[in-house]
Amino acid sequence: MKIRLVNQGVFTPIEDIEQAVYPPTEGFYWIDADVDDLAVLQPIFSLHELAVEDCLSEEEQRPKIEIHDHEGHYFIVINSIRFDDEEIFLRALNIFLGHHYIITVTKQKINELRALKPILLEEQVSRPDRFLYHLVDLVVDNYFLVGDRIEARIESLEEDILVHTKKSHLNEIIGLRSEILWLKKVLGPQKELIAKLNKKDLRLIDGELQKYFSDIYENAVKIAETFDTYRDLMGNLREAYQSSVANRANEIMRVFTALTTIFMPLTFITGIYGMNFDYIPGLHMHGGSYLLLSFMLFLGFGMFYIFRKKDWL
CATH class of the missing domain: 3.30.460.20 (CorA soluble domain-like)
Structure with missing residues (x-):
């Protein structure tokens, strides 16, 4: 005090x-x-x-x-x-x-x-x-x-x-x-x-x-x-x-959707060439696997480029 x-x-x-x-x-x-x-x-x-x-x-x-x-x-x-x-x-x-x-x-x-x-x-x-x-x-x-x-x-x-x-x-x-x-x-x-x-x-x-x-x-x-x-x-x-x-959840879902869309045609192609048939076009072609992988890469990157250009990714 x-x-x-x-x-x-x-x-x-x-x-x-x-x-x-x-x-x-x-x-x-x-x-x-x-x-x-x-x-x-x-x-x-x-x-x-x-x-x-x-x-x-x-x-x-x-x-x-x-x-x-x-x-x-x-x-x-x-x-x-x-x-x-x-x-x-x-x-x-x-x-x-x-x-x-x-x-x-x-x-x-x-x-x-x-x-x-x-x-x-x-x-x-x-x-x-x-x-x-x-x-x-x-x-x-x-x-x-x-x-x-x-x-x-x-x-x-x-x-x-x-x-x-x-x-x-x-x-x-x-x-x-x-x-x-x-x-x-x-x-x-x-x-x-x-x-x-x-x-x-x-x-x-x-x-x-x-x-x-x-x-x-x-x-x-x-x-x-x-x-x-x-x-x-x-x-x-x-x-x-x-x-x-x-908005953040929407952004994440948009990325996942775009990635899923990119892999859909690739999965379709691998699904076809994974079937148990003796004759599939290009199956026994010399260097066919490299050609197919190149096409798949081109397709994937091409879709990725289109999505980025449209601002979807």
């Missing part, structure tokens, strides 16, 4: 957690904690027991905001996104927003928290609600970056399928499509959360600052629409894969 006094974007480490209970002269306290620290934080800041239970739960939490006016804080859950090794990961970012403090609770490392520090310094942030605004803005913007990587992956898959279709492509399509559909279920509640931060009467968030959440909400809507497009693209990609497989 790290405790910092943030004033004008400048961080000052604090050793005593009891100091953060009382409002500072200037600035606010940012407490960056993990779930194990909640046992210490809950009694000190009167964190609502249901909110703490949500942080400790192993089940996936939907993005939401809970107003605990009696305890003097809001509880907010928002999902950070990562795209590693062709898989989408969502990591819950639990936030307790108070009058003079903000507590972030995570189970894994959240990149947005590290990226936030230079922004706080540049914007000279001294209030916890502004901290919340910049943090949510970073989380939502990161969805665009992940979306760009997913789009690049879809384009790469499409090119691979058109050039050389493999069975592994179908597994990739199914896996990526299922993750996009799963992500779509999260984007709806997250969009609703940001809408509440924008429109709901929240006394811990400055009214003027609250208007800025409308820009984040617009981005959240764009993200939802973008992933709708990705879902449709994955459906088109699956159809392209099936079409490519069918």
